[in-house]
Amino acid sequence: MMKPSGTPPTRPGVSTYSLASAIEEMGAAMPFPRDAEIYRENSPATYLYKVISGTVRTFKALSNGRRQIRAFYLPGDIFGVETGPEHAFSAEAITEAKLLVIERKAVVALAARDNDVARQFWSLTSRELRHARNHVLLLIQSAQERVAGFLLEMADRVSAGDEIELPMPRQDIADYLGLTIETVSRMLTHLEKGAAIALPTSRRVVLRSRSALNRINAESGALQICPR
Secondary structure, eight states: OOOOOOOOOSOOSSOSOOHHHHHHHHOEEEEEOTTOEEEOTTSBOOEEEEEEESOEEEEEEOTTSOEEEEEEEOTTOEEOOOSSSBOSSEEEESSSEEEEEEEHHHHHHHHHHOHHHHHHHHHHHHHHHHHHHHHHHHTTSOHHHHHHHHHHHHHHHHTOTTEEEOOSOHHHHHHHHTOOHHHHHHHHHHHHHTTSEEOSSSSEEEESOHHHHHHHHHTTTOOOOSOO
């Protein structure tokens, strides 16, 4: 991987300088083709990443040959944050993606000088930890609750009204929700027959009744499962 610039911006003291701005100013834009590895589990957590375009998945390979997908990252999301020196999960581009890549030590050094960046960095780390906790709780819900909650979260994240173009294949959704692809397809068909959603294509989902999906999701406590 090309080494991004680690030169910090010349903004002394406490400022309104944001973590996102730091990554944009100090990071290097790098393209990744579809299914390309970004980093591997247990590799040094040397860099942070911000998605400019495309979609990224983080996952762990299980001993039975399956994957457990931990999170999906969409444009604007920052990932690669770890509490230790190594990555706990692998990361891959689902689609063609462009990422801003920045050395972690450069962000840490900036956070040591700028209280605003330090707070945002801590907040980002805390969100990742909350997501990890909530994802474990997600996996004990019923299949219908998992799928309904996932659709609501994606609708909120892509900000496209009631029509979602899912960037990930159904196998990825299944691996994220801890279900088989057959179960995910069956739950989507069930929700379509119940008039909660429409499925114009395998990737496009129209939310016809958010209230119905919210009722299903409320049964599980409506966990916040996205990484933002």
